[in-house]
Amino acid sequence: MKTFKGRTAVITGAGSGFGLEVSRIAAREGMNLVMADVQQDALDRAVEEIRGLGAQVMGFRLDVSKAAEVESMGEATRARFGAPHLVFNNAGVGAGGLIWEHSLKDWEWVVGVNLMGVAHGVRVFTPMMVEAARTDPSYEGHIVNTASMAGLLNAPNMGVYNVTKHAVVAMSETLYQDLRLVTDQIGASVLCPFFVPTGIHQSQRNRPAEMQESDVRPTKSQLIAQAMSDKAVTSGKVTAAQVGQFVMDAVREGRFYIYSHPKSLASVQTRLEDIMLGRNPTDPFALKPEIGQGLRQALRATD
Template sequence: MISDFKNKTAVLTGAGSGFGLECARIGAKLGMNLVLADVQQDALDKTVAEMQAAGAQVLAMRVDVSKADQMQAFAEAAFQRFGAPHFVFNNAGVGAGGLVWENSLKDWEWVTGVNVMGVVHGVHFFTPKMLAAAKADATYQGHIVNTASMAGLLNAPNMGIYNVSKHAVVALSETLYQDLALVTDQVSASVLCPFFVPTGISQSHRNRPDELKAQDKPTQSQLIGQAMSDKAVGSGKVTAAQVAQMVFDAIAANQFYIYSHPKAIGSVQTRMEDVMLARNPTDPFAHKPELGVELKKALRG
């Protein structure tokens, strides 16, 4: 829980767009120091220019969060410049669709590298610095927020790699919350589980590294997955700016689960009931059967 953000330091990955950019905007307004990372240099440069114009102290680095050495250097640079951060937002993420057996191993490596190991690296390199600060100063307050997704609580078909990666982030975040509570009352954690919000996530392949590029043409299921993602993300009614405000509100209230679309929790309840009753997974298209019919037709045709 952080009660006053002024002059505190925020570390934000994926700061060039989406939730990272919007959290940077709020942080700048609140008078925070900003430590920003993104893999896309031009997007990062734009964010930096905007935040400096808003009067914020900024340190920015181009970072591929899936690379441990880059994240370690990023954490060291942040510590040298501003000391231990107060808010760490492990937010960088990428998306990929398609039937699970059709995804290449390079697809798996890319998505889990960013979405899972990126968060692991953030937790690994920043948490010890925050705990040391808490030990040295009884007034220090720190908070770590990891970006998962409703796909960390549900398993929509044709989105396997993404679901797997985001379930891992939820599991990591829940455990982090419990582990922190064992050792300190000054540092806590939250998990952000957005549903479809207009961000750059559906176009994340723009930043896919050459060595992990797909060798083959996309399959029918992958093309369908991309189209579904474009449509769902593009038509989202809740904005990234609103979600960023929810993140800051949750930190101030020490609230663990952060949902952009609380109504979507009904589907999570159905899934949990499936688990508790050991019944087979409920049809994800039960509320919109025509979608399921369309998808089956496209995949079987």
């Protein structure tokens, strides 16, 4: 996708983090913006800022896990701007803990946002984009789905998050291949960031009431996971603004895989070698055994 000016971008999770940074870049490039977020106050601030950059903006407070809400945004987008050119399915939440300790509502919430939120975006907007490509030889489109390095690795004590992010990678790779069957005018990418200072470690602030279990206290593993996530995310050296630029550069270049920390791919290679050689999964803490030992001791300690 070579041209941004005068075209339209749909961005979920646009109130902060990667979504807001991509919105800023898109606005400076002269794009129209459709910005969605579940947090009303953050969305309002973001929309006001992006309008201040001179962009035409529609803001939608929505929960991406709700099919009807994404469908309504799609209809409104088509009515005002026509088929979008860039769709950034970016909204996501984080949750950790031993995989058997996730409650049913944990699974429903994280799968609903991280996986079905992306699925709804693909389902609603891709047909519009394919139709536009068929009727307009000059049309260019691109879809970016936010996964994670947790979609290429399986760190312990991050069960439900790992599961959803692997699914997003699989969905995105399939989307890329499926698009190639029907058009040369629409590309796809998957964003796989490592630890970057965003608000994802505070996802519980936007957890819907119907997805909460007031009578269930966090387990030891979940409290440990939260503490580790807080530390890792807030101490990240690569910024959300840098990742936003990585995303837009990849869209312009037609590049599928987008990484924030390319050096972490060494661990991905080790995992793939485990698979190819049929060996048991390598200890993820092999290079930092003190972290693994500390985690094991904390989980095995009796209260």
